[in-house]
Amino acid sequence: MKKSLFFGLSLIFILNYILLPSHASAYSYGDPGEEKIAEAYKELETSLENDDWDNAKKIYGSYEKDFDLYFSKVTPDIDKAFEEKDKELLLKSWRAALMLNIERRLHFAQEQFDDYGQAKLLLAKARGTYNVLEPFVVEKEGQEQADKIYSSFDTALKSLGNPGLFGIGSKDNDTEAFDKEVESIIGELQPLFPIPSEEAGESHLNEENLGLLNGLTEGGSSSFWLFFSIALILLLIVLIVMNKRKNRK
Structure with a gap:
């Protein structure tokens, strides 16, 4: 269970890091x-x-x-x-x-x-x-x-x-x-x-x-990343469920 949770969280972090728009730093939204x-x-x-x-x-x-x-x-x-x-x-x-x-x-x-x-x-x-x-x-x-x-x-x-x-x-x-x-x-x-x-x-x-x-990477990412995060969470849940079933067998 702990391994699945760690794997899922790591996957979310890695995918967000890779797919996060590379120009976020070039277009600071602080101001x-x-x-x-x-x-x-x-x-x-x-x-x-x-x-x-x-x-x-x-x-x-x-x-x-x-x-x-x-x-x-x-x-x-x-x-x-x-x-x-x-x-x-x-x-x-x-x-x-x-x-x-x-x-x-x-x-x-x-x-x-x-x-x-x-x-x-x-x-x-x-x-x-x-x-x-x-x-x-x-x-x-x-x-x-x-x-x-x-x-x-x-x-x-x-x-x-x-x-x-x-x-x-x-x-x-x-x-x-x-x-x-x-x-x-x-x-x-x-x-x-x-x-x-x-x-x-x-x-x-x-x-x-x-x-x-x-349209997704500059100023318009909020909706996309909301759905993307939900999809990653669902994926994490599926991985946890599959791991539980595997352990029961």
Whole structure:
């Protein structure tokens, strides 16, 4: 009995360790409004101002897997920028990746719209990325336009509704309103942050850079891991029962 219990618990631990999303650390959810790859842009900018290409390369190295998985269209420009030591190209390419990150976050927020907690978290991540891009929007389009995009984020948040505490104070959600604001945000930002090697206005989002099983691994894992844990517990129970029957024989 003890051996079966130990084996079952060990199995649960090992499987969770192996299957737990590898990017959990890359996307810390300690601060809902912080996106690490966006915050890294600030450090990259400082490094380039000081002509510290070694540190710039180190920063990129910390997120190279993310670029390969989700922002692969940008990597040729990134590589070219490092090869030619082109500061503007590198920064412009990273900003394009941040734009793509906003699209991805909003895309999965739409997919998980009925999961209030996850949709809200993904929306916060998108807004956190926009916080880094906002100064460039101001530079290109003015403060009024930048504030308009923030307003769209605010309206999108309201459209998520609120489940309330045990249903008390709950507010209905509005899918159409949310989709409208998502479309507005992307429509305003995408032309401002094109992938350097591509023409502005093309959609950055495709199956390749959404990432395999990304709906489960980034911000949308709660439901999946709930069912997964239940399945592991059931498996443990079956193992214990089978062991008991074996011992009786």
